Amino acid sequence: MSNTRKKQFSDANGDRDGRVEFSENTNLIEQSVYHYSLQDRETPYLYRQLYSYDAVPRVSFNHRYVPVNMPDEIWITDTTFRDGQQSRAPFTVDQIVHLYSLMHKLGGPRGIIRQSEFFVYTEKDREALRRCMELGYEFPEITSWIRASKKDFELVKSLGIKETGVLVSCSDYHIYNKMGLTRAKAMDMYLGVVKDILDMGIRPRCHFEDITRADFYGFVVPFASELRRLGEEAGIPVKIRACDTMGYGVTYQGAALPRSVPGIVYGLIHYAGIDSSMLEWHGHNDFYKVVTNASTAWLYGASGVNCSLLGIGERTGNCPLEAMCMEYASLRGTCDGMDLPLITEIAEYFEKEIGYTIPPMTPFVGRDFNVTHAGIHADGLMKDEEIYNIFNTDVLLHRPATVAVDAHSGLAGIAHWLNGKLTEKGIDERFGKRSEEVAAIKALVDAEYENGRNTTMSDGELCEMVKMTIPHLADKF
Numbered sequence: 045m046s047n048t049r050k051k052q053f054s055d056a057n058g059d060r061d062g063r064v065e066f067s068e069n070t071n072l073i074e075q076s077v078y079h080y081s082l083q084d085r086e087t088p089y090l091y092r093q094l095y096s097y098d099a100v101p102r103v104s105f106n107h108r109y110v111p112v113n114m115p116d117e118i119w120i121t122d123t124t125f126r127d128g129q130q131s132r133a134p135f136t137v138d139q140i141v142h143l144y145s146l147m148h149k150l151g152g153p154r155g156i157i158r159q160s161e162f163f164v165y166t167e168k169d170r171e172a173l174r175r176c177m178e179l180g181y182e183f184p185e186i187t188s189w190i191r192a193s194k195k196d197f198e199l200v201k202s203l204g205i206k207e208t209g210v211l212v213s214c215s216d217y218h219i220y221n222k223m224g225l226t227r228a229k230a231m232d233m234y235l236g237v238v239k240d241i242l243d244m245g246i247r248p249r250c251h252f253e254d255i256t257r258a259d260f261y262g263f264v265v266p267f268a269s270e271l272r273r274l275g276e277e278a279g280i281p282v283k284i285r286a287c288d289t290m291g292y293g294v295t296y297q298g299a300a301l302p303r304s305v306p307g308i309v310y311g312l313i314h315y316a317g318i319d320s321s322m323l324e325w326h327g328h329n330d331f332y333k334v335v336t337n338a339s340t341a342w343l344y345g346a347s348g349v350n351c352s353l354l355g356i357g358e359r360t361g362n363c364p365l366e367a368m369c370m371e372y373a374s375l376r377g378t379c380d381g382m383d384l385p386l387i388t389e390i391a392e393y394f395e396k397e398i399g400y401t402i403p404p405m406t407p408f409v410g411r412d413f414n415v416t417h418a419g420i421h422a423d424g425l426m427k428d429e430e431i432y433n434i435f436n437t438d439v440l441l442h443r444p445a446t447v448a449v450d451a452h453s454g455l456a457g458i459a460h461w462l463n464g465k466l467t468e469k470g471i472d473e474r475f476g477k478r479s480e481e482v483a484a485i486k487a488l489v490d491a492e493y494e495n496g497r498n499t500t501m502s503d504g505e506l507c508e509m510v511k512m513t514i515p516h517l518a519d520k521f
Contacts (some may be wrong), residue, residue: 088216152381291330324348330479
């Protein structure tokens with residue numbers, strides 16, 4: 045459903061090109077007379093004032109502001125098995141099927157995780173795709189990504205896939221310097237490819253690669269407008285994926301194009317006429333902005349944000365899918381049926397079954413994301429867990445807050461670890477930080493560090509210390 049519902053007014057001659065419309069979003073009559081034509085060039089425009097290559101990319105401001113325009117419905121799409129898989133050893137078929145099933149459960153009955161993107165080139169790719177399709181899940185819908193060739197279109201059609209992504213690079217870096225074309229030739233080629241896809245009855249999803257270095261009004265908007273027109277003629281809407289391929293997007297108020305995420309999303313909707321439901325954001329994390337950029341795309345009108353599990357992907361990775369589950373709940377005030385503890389199960393599967401190492405400090409999935417090391421923090425946790433835990437991680441993620449024991453943990457840290465371990469083992473007994481038992485364990489820990497140790501104590505080592513200092517619990521540990 046469109047996020048913007050408008051009543052259009054014609055002039056006396058019935059001309060609809062210079063439209064004046066009543067918007068039910070703002071309850072105002074709005075002028076929409078903007079039409080942007082392709083601006084072809086013989087040479088590329090590379091925004092050297094922003095991207096000099098030998099300097100950190102610059103952010104420019106024009107102090108133009110666009111309105112927040114959250115769509116009626118927002119969702120997450122997945123690229124773990126496409127973009128994510130390009131950054132690591134390929135998944136096995138069984139691993140793909142299992143992760144796809146976990147995503148289905150995580151996304152819940154309303155399909156907050158709406159689609160998942162697959163390769164189709166090898167027999168292994170196709171076997172994984174077939175087995176996932178055989179599960180019969182409505183969500184995530186299985187889509188594909190292909191090259192711009194008729195043979196690939198026929199392959200997608202034969203597999204029963206209803207939507208496919210196709211690459212349509214939109215910056216002059218790619219059009220001129222990679223493909224050796226001009227803007228006019230690139231647009232003509234792209235429109236021909238999309239028309240072929242539409243002729244096969246497949247929904248095209250056009251990947252506007254490198255949109256944050258593209259001439260927005262000279263190429264992006266006129267191209268998107270033509271794609272919309274093609275879709276209207278075919279009766280099959282064309283989806284646009286705005287790809288921040290290099291992570292250059294920024295969310296600062298008043299930032300100028302081509303780097304402004306609000307400007308890109310607003311412009312595609314307002315100037316190119318792309319419906320919110322046909323627009324999704326795909327970002328990379330080169331400048332640590334991937335989650336904020338994705339959330340901003342939602343806020344300003346894109347219904348979809350494209351992610352991968354654990355953020356795996358090219359270079360610094362994609363937007364972490366689990367992060368956007370949390371962003372969804374934060375912005376909507378509800379999980380809408382998402383099963384958040386599945387995030388923990390997915391992380392455990394990656395580490396234990398796939399052998400992928402998650403950096404321990406990674407939010408929501410890392411080993412230490414809710415583990416405190418400082419003794420003073422551990423003391424706070426013992427008094428009131430809310431003081432040092434971001435939310436009830438035990439309830440929401442099945443990950444209780446814990447402490448790591450090292451030279452700085454103190455009595456409070458050891459007591460918190462011990463009582464947490466007793467809870468884990470179903471033992472009702474508890475020990476205060478001033479108990480003799482906790483003091484005895486601390487003496488053993490202190491001896492380790494006095495002898496030159498500089499690493500955190502492992503659970504196994506601490507359990508041995510419990511056996512030594514609290515004999516009646518020895519058989520429990």
